[in-house]
Amino acid sequence: MTDPTFREATAADVPAVVALVESAYRGESSRAGWTTEADLLAGQRTDAGGIGAVVDAPGSVLLLAERDGALVGCCELRQVGQVAYFGTFAVDPAAQGGGIGRRLLTRADAEAVRRWGASALEMTVIVQRADLIAWYERLGFTATGERRPFPYGDERFGRPLRDDLEFVVLRRPTAPTT
Template structure:
């Protein structure tokens, strides 16, 4: 039975390898959402993950029993804006609806915990299939681009995508 809940410090050592497998290296190529053809460094580390689980930020994890299937980070940016990042699913488990469930949980957290009325994310602009997937889930390009957060050669650009959030309880 699949459960989505906020990650704790105790979860992070088991979560970190899932993130790395999903984003980098040959194992990531088993899935379709990887960055392994664009980047070869590590995606994150335990210290960074630790900063994402308290205060105005949450990492939500999808579990089947004790097995971590994937995660997403949702963070408040203030003024009704939340930021979604670090969405990943173990490459061997992709295309089973886990990512869709993680996004829904992140959007609910943004709305209900952070009082956000919109969610923003950045995606490497070369990731056309991934951007199209997000667009099918209600995100739209804002027209804004940002530089990749670390220097890489050749340089990468991030497309900014935004989705308005609506309180489903207020809809007829």
């Protein structure tokens, strides 16, 4: 397999990004990978409006990873002071476990430093996702101790299948550029 290439998303990429994110987190297709949230949430993970807003917003970028011309991963970076929020992170379930996520995270780290001089990446993960949190911890993220509520009642983020969902905030320092 060839190494992935990276580029910034445009408005034309929005439908493909929505399909990728949905396949990685929701429904039966997500069960082919290990990032599924299908046992925690039903319905959509995102929509064209949400992805389009990331593409269009000043101070944000949606990075794409492609292999042989096919979209295999994406992530959002958004400037929040000296920190870059890292989210909308998805890898095609059929490609998970092959290093694309690590490469995309490394690229995101470098982009956050290059674009904004970010000192850290910050993200939120559903606290019940212990396996995913452990993966991020192996990549240098640590829990800040902060928790954020899940947006119950806002079906743009899905329909919760349990009533105890919340987010844990993770952070890791960015790698300085030389």
